[in-house]
Amino acid sequence: MVPAPDNAANHLALAEACRWIGAPYRHQASAPQLGCDCLGLLRGIWRALYGAEPIPVPPYTPDWSEPSGDETLRRALSRLLIKRPNPAAAQPGDVLLFAMRRSGPAKHLGLLTDCGTMIHAVSGRGVSESPYGPAWKARAVAAFGWPELDQRQPL
Numbered sequence: 251m252v253p254a255p256d257n258a259a260n261h262l263a264l265a266e267a268c269r270w271i272g273a274p275y276r277h278q279a280s281a282p283q284l285g286c287d288c289l290g291l292l293r294g295i296w297r298a299l300y301g302a303e304p305i306p307v308p309p310y311t312p313d314w315s316e317p318s319g320d321e322t323l324r325r326a327l328s329r330l331l332i333k334r335p336n337p338a339a340a341q342p343g344d345v346l347l348f349a350m351r352r353s354g355p356a357k358h359l360g361l362l363t364d365c366g367t368m369i370h371a372v373s374g375r376g377v378s379e380s381p382y383g384p385a386w387k388a389r390a391v392a393a394f395g396w397p398e399l400d401q402r403q404p405l
Contacts, residue, residue, distance in 0.1 A: 257396065259299060259343075259396035259399055260395055260396050262299055262399075263343045263361060267291065267295055267361045270294065271369060271377050271378060271379060272376065272378075273286055273371070273376055273377040274376045275374065275375065275376045278290065278307075280297075281294065285376065288371045289323070289359060291371045292345060293307065312373075321355050321356060323355070323356055323359070324391070327347060331395060331397065332395040332397060333392065334393040336393070337390035337392060337393045342362055343361060343395070345395075345396075346359065346361070347393070348391065350389060358370070360382075363379065366381065366382055367381055368382045
């Protein structure tokens with residue numbers, strides 16, 4: 251049995267992610283009616299929970315961080331969210347971070363649900379709920395919880 255989200259923010263983040271299911275895939279976008287990519291989904295959830303985004307997101311290409319190998323996304327998530335000890339410790343509502351290639355940087359995001367699936371934005375499919383099975387678990391490199399709504403630290 252999967253445990254319930256361990257804080258109210260995770261519960262609200264998961265509910266917000268469910269609202270985005272069906273949004274089209276749009277690179278760099280972050281609005282449910284216009285579409286989003288995986289980072290845009292996370293940005294939209296942040297705005298729904300906390301208001302303004304905490305840091306500006308520079309323009310990025312679909313292969314971002316691959317040429318340089320830079321872990322930009324992992325560093326930003328570590329700064330803004332609550333790092334779990336490992337992906338196996340993820341709770342429903344947590345952000346999962348994936349490396350799509352063993353030697354590449356982590357560059358895909360999804361939210362773990364309470365029923366063995368994840369919500370993420372995928373090119374060609376948009377925001378959808380997919381099984382969080384062995385193939386995705388093998389690519390998961392980190393998990394992050396959402397800060398409590400009244401405990402965010404200013405940047």
